[in-house]
Amino acid sequence: MEITELVNVAVFVGAGVSIGLGALGGGVGSGMIAAEALAGSARQPKERDALLQMMLIAQALSQTSGIFALVIAIMLLFAGLQASDLAGVLRISGAALGAGVSMGLGALGPAIGGGFAGAGACAGMARNPLTLPRIRATMLMGAAVAQSTAIYAFTVSIVLLMLD
Amino acid sequence: MELEEAIVKAAALLGAGIAMGFGAIGPGVGEGYAAGKACEGIARRPEQVGLLTSRMLIGQAVSESTGIYSLVIAIILIFVV
Numbered sequence: 001m002e003i004t005e006l007v008n009v010a011v012f013v014g015a016g017v018s019i020g021l022g023a024l025g026g027g028v029g030s031g032m033i034a035a036e037a038l039a040g041s042a043r044q045p046k047e048r049d050a051l052l053q054m055m056l057i058a059q060a061l062s063q064t065s066g067i068f069a070l071v072i073a074i075m076l077l078f079a080g081l082q083a084s085d086l087a088g089v090l091r092i093s094g095a096a097l098g099a100g101v102s103m104g105l106g107a108l109g110p111a112i113g114g115g116f117a118g119a120g121a122c123a124g125m126a127r128n129p130l131t132l133p134r135i136r137a138t139m140l141m142g143a144a145v146a147q148s149t150a151i152y153a154f155t156v157s158i159v160l161l162m163l164d
Numbered sequence: 165m166e167l168e169e170a171i172v173k174a175a176a177l178l179g180a181g182i183a184m185g186f187g188a189i190g191p192g193v194g195e196g197y198a199a200g201k202a203c204e205g206i207a208r209r210p211e212q213v214g215l216l217t218s219r220m221l222i223g224q225a226v227s228e229s230t231g232i233y234s235l236v237i238a239i240i241l242i243f244v245v
Binding site for chain 1 (some may be wrong): 184191220
């Protein structure tokens with residue numbers, strides 16, 4: 001076995017960390033939004049359809065950082081990272097692990113934050129259905145700001161992957 | 165010499181990933197929580213929507229600051245070390 005194959009250790013671990021941690025937040029956030037949408041539907045049966053629509057929009061926003069993590073994991077697996085000597089193996093291993101850790105952890109927070117935002121939006125909608133357009137606009141604005149650190153983490157991951 | 169340099173560089177790159185990774189968690193959760201409470205506030209007082217939205221953005225900007233620190237440190241670790 002050649003020494004360049006050692007790079008795959010870090011690549012595989014990095015890909016696993018990226019999608020493993022990145023999937024956490026999306027699940028928790030989407031569940032929180034669904035819970036509030038269900039509670040609101042029980043409280044205001046007439047608003048069922050509007051709540052379902054809001055829930056799906058908010059869940060899509062919460063899941064976007066998970067998609068970033070999936071993209072980084074797939075890039076790690078299929079980028080064909082190689083090194084020619086031990087020094088190169090160490091450098092590229094550090095970059096691959098760093099990219100996986102960065103995006104994996106970085107996808108956690110914005111997804112859970114998007115979950116809080118969507119849950120608050122669904123609760124507010126159930127309480128006062130007339131304010132739906134304003135609540136939707138505020139939720140989209142707030143959730144988009146919350147996703148900004150996921151963009152930073154994605155950028156750092158891409159820079160680390162493109163370094164070699 | 166090259167081996168030691170490579171080990172240091174690998175540690176710097178891993179550190180950049182750890183810095184940005186952990187640093188992105190907090191602002192994400194905090195800003196989302198603020199947005200959720202802003203939506204609930206708008207439901208309670210629809211006429212205050214302008215004030216609630218602008219205060220939400222101010223609070224989120226403050227929450228973002230540590231995320232920016234993490235990004236700066238990560239960039240320094242990648243390009244300067």
